[in-house]
Amino acid sequence: MKVSIKAIEYYLPPGTEDGAALKRDNPDWRIDDLENKTGVQVRHIAEPGQTAVDMAGLAAAKLLAAGIPKESIDFLVLVTQSPDYVLPTSACILQDRLGLRPSCLAFDVNLGCSGFVYGLAIGGSLIEAGLAGRGLVCCSETYSKYIEKTDRVSRPLFSDGAAVTLLGSSGQDDLGPFEMGTDGSGFRNLIVPLSGARTASSETDKKSLFMAGKEVFMFTMGKVPECVTALLAKSGKTIGDIDHFIFHQASKIVIDNIVRRLELPEEKVFRNYQRIGNTVSASIPIALKDAVSEKKIKKGDLVMLIGFGVGYSWGSCLVKWDGAQ
Amino acid sequence: MTKISESDVLAIVRKALTPADQKITIDSTSDNVEGWDSLAHLTILVDLDKVFSNKVGKINEMASASSVKGILQLLKDNSLL
Numbered sequence: 001m002k003v004s005i006k007a008i009e010y011y012l013p014p015g016t017e018d019g020a021a022l023k024r025d026n027p028d029w030r031i032d033d034l035e036n037k038t039g040v041q042v043r044h045i046a047e048p049g050q051t052a053v054d055m056a057g058l059a060a061a062k063l064l065a066a067g068i069p070k071e072s073i074d075f076l077v078l079v080t081q082s083p084d085y086v087l088p089t090s091a092c093i094l095q096d097r098l099g100l101r102p103s104c105l106a107f108d109v110n111l112g113c114s115g116f117v118y119g120l121a122i123g124g125s126l127i128e129a130g131l132a133g134r135g136l137v138c139c140s141e142t143y144s145k146y147i148e149k150t151d152r153v154s155r156p157l158f159s160d161g162a163a164v165t166l167l168g169s170s171g172q173d174d175l176g177p178f179e180m181g182t183d184g185s186g187f188r189n190l191i192v193p194l195s196g197a198r199t200a201s202s203e204t205d206k207k208s209l210f211m212a213g214k215e216v217f218m219f220t221m222g223k224v225p226e227c228v229t230a231l232l233a234k235s236g237k238t239i240g241d242i243d244h245f246i247f248h249q250a251s252k253i254v255i256d257n258i259v260r261r262l263e264l265p266e267e268k269v270f271r272n273y274q275r276i277g278n279t280v281s282a283s284i285p286i287a288l289k290d291a292v293s294e295k296k297i298k299k300g301d302l303v304m305l306i307g308f309g310v311g312y313s314w315g316s317c318l319v320k321w322d323g324a325q
Numbered sequence: 326m327t328k329i330s331e332s333d334v335l336a337i338v339r340k341a342l343t344p345a346d347q348k349i350t351i352d353s354t355s356d357n358v359e360g361w362d363s364l365a366h367l368t369i370l371v372d373l374d375k376v377f378s379n380k381v382g383k384i385n386e387m388a389s390a391s392s393v394k395g396i397l398q399l400l401k402d403n404s405l406l
Contacts, residue, residue, distance in 0.1 A: 033343055037364045153363060213363045214388035217370065221382035257371050261379055 003124040003167055004174035004322040006134070008289040009063040010163040010282065011055050012044040022156060025149045034156045039252025043159035043277035046142045052080045053090050055162035056140035057097045063136075063164050070098065075105040075126055075135030079115035079281040081310070082142040083108060086196070094138065105132070112190070113248040113309030115139055115281030116165075117180065117317050120305075123167045124175045134168035139281035146192050146209040153213040157251055159277025163285035166324075174322050179231040180315035183223070189215040190310040216309070220254050224308050225261045231304065231316045239264060242318075243301040244291060248308055249273040249283040270296060281307070292321070299323035329376055329406065331397060337376065338393060341368035354392035366391070377405050 018041060019031035035041055046055065056078060064070060076098075078091035091106040100106070105126070111118050119137035126132040140162035147154045167175075189212040193199070224247070232238060245268055247255050252273065259269055270291040279286060284305050291297045301321045308314040331351075339349040342360040355361040370388070373396070374381040381387055384403055390396045400406040 030343060033364060037367065212388075214366050214370070215385075217367050218382065218385050218388045221370070221374065222385075253367055253371070257374075260371075260375070261382065 001124040001128045001175040002170050002173055003127045004170035004324070005288075005319060006166040006168045006322075006324050007063055007066065007068070008163060008165045008285050008292075008324070009059050009066075010161060010286045010289055011059040011062065012159075012161045012276065013046045013050060013055065015045045015047060017043050017045055026152070029152060034152075037251070037253045038156050039271070039273050040157060040159075040277045041274050043144075043157075044161055044279075045144045046160040050142070051084045052078075052082045052140035052142050052162065053084045053093050053097065055142070055160065056080075056094055056138040056164060059140070059162040059164040060094070060098050060136060060138060063166060064098065068166060070100055072134055073100050073104055073136055074132035075123060076100060077107065077109055077119050077123055077135070077137045079109045079111055079119045079137070079139040080141060081110055081112050081280070082140075082145060091138075105135075111313055112141075112280050112311070113250065113278075113283065114180070114307035114311065114313040114315045116163075116284040117178065117305055117307040117315030118313075119165075119281075120167070120175060120317060121178050121180065121315070127167060127169050134166065137165045137167060137285075139163050139285060141280040141282060143209060143280055146207055148208050151209070154209050154211050157278045159279050161276065161279035161282045161286060163279075163282040163289070165285050170322060172320070174320040176317055177231065177234050178315065178317040179227055179234055181223075181227065181313075183219075183312040186215070186219055186312040188212070189219070189312075217254065219312050220250065220308055221257055221261070223312070223314055224258050224306060227308070227314050227316050228258075228262055228304065228306060231318070235318055237302075237318070241302060242268065242304050244297055244303045245269050245306065246284055246287050246291065246303060247306045249276065249278055249287055250309065251278060280309070292324070297321050331406065333376065334373070334397060334400065334406075335393060337372045338369055338396070341365045341372065349393065351393050351397070356391075361391070369396070373400075380405060
């Protein structure tokens with residue numbers, strides 16, 4: 001696609017939790033063991049009453065403040081699984097919050113850790129098709145609101161955060177190809193079961209996340225390397241042609257295992273889960289921004305983005321970095 | 326590929342557990358061994374996948390194999406032992 005990433009900004013709530021906080025609530029947890037496996041040392045937690053729309057609004061305001069005219073935004077895609085309401089669409093609330101013009105398309109995408117790649121595919125397609133000139137892909141999650149304090153599988157991993165990415169047209173093919181897929185047979189393995197219309201309304205007060213950690217891990221072990229290999233084949237590239245791999249920052253053990261199976265050079269794999277945690281759909285754009293800020297990604301670099309998780313859903317794409325900061 | 330034995334598999338399970346150096350036998354399960362939790366199980370899965378040249382990652386049932394007997398049976402069923 002003749003589309004490129006023009007800018008990324010992100011917001012992390014200032015409240016954090018570390019291993020000591022987990023230990024206080026759960027004295028029997030072996031925190032060293034948890035941190036060794038997950039790699040996560042600090043997670044960000046949204047305030048009570050602070051929502052995905054609030055966080056996306058703060059990230060977007062930061063991006064727009066850098067001289068992007070609000071009137072120039074043709075679409076707003078909000079990737080979230082923690083919407084403010086079942087309805088209306090959170091993106092509509094965000095459109096109003098940001099003061100974007102009424103002719104701006106705004107809609108939610110209910111995807112998790114694969115969501116940023118899908119957002120790029122959707123936003124890129126709108127631009128490529130001539131339906132839009134530029135727009136925002138917002139990824140914002142407050143999974144912490146779904147997680148019990150005693151949940152040893154999910155609580156040590158998930159973190160709240162939002163990232164906003166500005167897409168615009170480019171003179172060259174900076175975005176794509178894409179490789180995406182779905183296996184809905186795994187839907188029960190990462191789910192908020194007492195939610196939505198499937199459950200009687202009296203039961204939906206307790207919206208707790210359930211993750212079958214071992215089953216989800218097996219999915220990542222098999223499907224993610226396949227997705228990477230398929231994208232390399234589709235694009236006619238080899239691992240040597242890719243300058244950087246930005247995986248969804250699921251956890252240390254998940255990324256270690258993918259890197260091992262693909263035999264990737266460690267120096268090409270960016271990681272920031274240690275100080276940020278797993279921010280679901282926001283994790284890839286946050287990592288991308290950090291990698292650029294740390295000058296690991298430079299203008300002209302070829303970057304592979306790989307998202308995977310809840311659904312099951314996965315997606316990967318190539319980005320030719322055009323120098324955005 | 327070097328031939329992997331049942332005792333090698335027992336050693337992989339033993340190495341994944343905290344506290345270390347526990348006695349692991351054919352009858353060990355996640356219910357009767359301290360520290361065989363979901364995180365330890367991930368380590369077992371990774372280490373088995375390494376020694377069996379990435380073939381264990383294709384056996385989805387391994388996720389719920391919470392005993393040495395169950396693991397060995399799945400490896401045999403998939404012609405890895």
